Amino acid sequence: MEENEVLVNVEGVSKKFCKDLKTSLWYGVKDLVSNVYGNKNERALRNKEFWAVKDVSFQLRRGECLGLIGHNGAGKSTLLKILNGLLMPDAGKVTIKGRVGALIELGAGFNPILTGRENIYNNGAVLGFTKKEINAKVEDIIDFAEIREFIDMPVQNYSSGMKVRLGFAVAAQMEPDVLIIDEVLAVGDLGFIMKCFKTIDNLLDNTAIIYVSHNMPTVSRLCDHVILMEKGKSVFQGDEVGKAIDLYYKSFGDNDTQVIYTNGSLELLSANLLNSTKSIDNIPQINWKEDLVLNFKFKLKEKIEVPLFRILIYDKEQRPLAIFDPNYNPDLITINEGYLDFNVLHEGLQLSKGVYSINVTAFKRNSNEPILRMNGVITFQILHKEDHFQPFLLESTFIQK
Numbered sequence: 375m376e377e378n379e380v381l382v383n384v385e386g387v388s389k390k391f392c393k394d395l396k397t398s399l400w401y402g403v404k405d406l407v408s409n410v411y412g413n414k415n416e417r418a419l420r421n422k423e424f425w426a427v428k429d430v431s432f433q434l435r436r437g438e439c440l441g442l443i444g445h446n447g448a449g450k451s452t453l454l455k456i457l458n459g460l461l462m463p464d465a466g467k468v469t470i471k472g473r474v475g476a477l478i479e480l481g482a483g484f485n486p487i488l489t490g491r492e493n494i495y496n497n498g499a500v501l502g503f504t505k506k507e508i509n510a511k512v513e514d515i516i517d518f519a520e521i522r523e524f525i526d527m528p529v530q531n532y533s534s535g536m537k538v539r540l541g542f543a544v545a546a547q548m549e550p551d552v553l554i555i556d557e558v559l560a561v562g563d564l565g566f567i568m569k570c571f572k573t574i575d576n577l578l579d580n581t582a583i584i585y586v587s588h589n590m591p592t593v594s595r596l597c598d599h600v601i602l603m604e605k606g607k608s609v610f611q612g613d614e615v616g617k618a619i620d621l622y623y624k625s626f627g628d629n630d631t632q633v634i635y636t637n638g639s640l641e642l643l644s645a646n647l648l649n650s651t652k653s654i655d656n657i658p659q660i661n662w663k664e665d666l667v668l669n670f671k672f673k674l675k676e677k678i679e680v681p682l683f684r685i686l687i688y689d690k691e692q693r694p695l696a697i698f699d700p701n702y703n704p705d706l707i708t709i710n711e712g713y714l715d716f717n718v719l720h721e722g723l724q725l726s727k728g729v730y731s732i733n734v735t736a737f738k739r740n741s742n743e744p745i746l747r748m749n750g751v752i753t754f755q756i757l758h759k760e761d762h763f764q765p766f767l768l769e770s771t772f773i774q775k
């Protein structure tokens with residue numbers, strides 16, 4: 375077997391849909407008639423039609439994992455359905471070599487009135503396995519899915535997590551050449567998701583994987599190629615996974631600074647990263663392991679003592695990553711004619727490459743009562759040559775013993 379043979383070849387694939395059911399049915403009849411007379415379907419859009427997928431092309435080799443990312447409605451699932459043969463493209467060509475395992479819509483591919491076990495046989499047969507071959511795999515599938523207790527119950531009574539477990543177990547244990555996974559994995563519980571990632575890692579050498587997700591850390595963890603889709607079109611594709619993810623985040627616009635809570639006694643005048651020399655799209659940048667020097671200027675609208683500041687670093691998915699040690703000592707910073715102007719320094723910040731934001735909360739010193747809570751007061755970018763899935767890249771020294 376050639377190591378890097380092309381398993382998936384997609385050339386200029388497009389698919390149009392109609393926004394209105396009645397019109398869609400009418401077009402369907404018209405197309406049917408014109409097909410009988412040998413005319414090709416019209417490639418141009420008719421009234422109320424739109425391109426759900428437009429001119430997408432890519433190749434995927436054995437051992438590669440392609441991430442498909444983009445906003446809701448960008449066309450990712452439609453493209454997967456075309457790849458899996460569930461939908462016919464209106465233009466373009468898909469060539470797939472080998473067996474395709476797919477986990478697309480929840481419960482898709484299962485017959486709800488058949489039991490889990492019967493569905494395993496059905497799906498196996500669809501994938502081209504003989505009954506004997508499926509007999510040899512069925513126990514592994516049930517074990518992997520961890521649903522032995524319920525395997526002889528109709529699938530319609532399964533919970534969504536159980537359906538995903540069965541679906542993934544079938545798709546993965548049947549040793550597919552091409553494995554297509556849609557967002558559905560997210561329905562599984564943490565234990566199962568971890569097990570799926572481990573399985574995907576093991577399969578990857580011999581499989582071409584297409585993975586659709588809104589969860590960027592998993593995309594950067596699994597994928598070595600990414601297509602970013604917008605309104606049906608591929609607006610970025612390539613092996614620069616970090617770049618694709620940054621573009622995806624940027625497409626949501628920057629998170630505006632937001633006051634989440636205020637009791638009116640404190641106002642933020644400015645918050646800045648002081649030591650950044652570079653900036654792109656107004657986002658200041660520093661290199662990995664440089665110092666982080668934040669400056670805050672507040673105006674006191676009432677006479678209050680120096681608040682306690684809890685300053686947190688969030689990633690782009692709004693997960694808190696780190697907190698700065700608060701100013702427990704009240705004398706560290708002082709109020710000057712109704713203003714507070716101070717820096718917070720962290721030396722040698724070892725966050726991984728990426729975009730982060732700062733949230734700040736001021737508390738009354740003794741009661742822990744909040745005075746002001748603000749999100750996204752500073753957004754900054756860490757530069758490094760490598761992308762990492764983990765939030766921190768810690769400097770290390772390996773010592774020979």
Ligand SMILES: Nc1ncnc2c1ncn2[C@@H]1O[C@H](COP(=O)(O)OP(=O)(O)OP(=O)(O)O)[C@@H](O)[C@H]1O
Nearest residue numbers: 391392393426444445446447448449450451452453
């Ligand atoms: N059978 C259909 N008939 C008409 N329109 C459809 C049909 N299936 C999908 N669409 C439309 O095609 C567009 C692309 O949908 P698709 O499900 O591919 O998006 P997606 O990128 O997978 O979105 P999400 O992130 O929400 O899963 C959407 O506007 C959707 O409403």
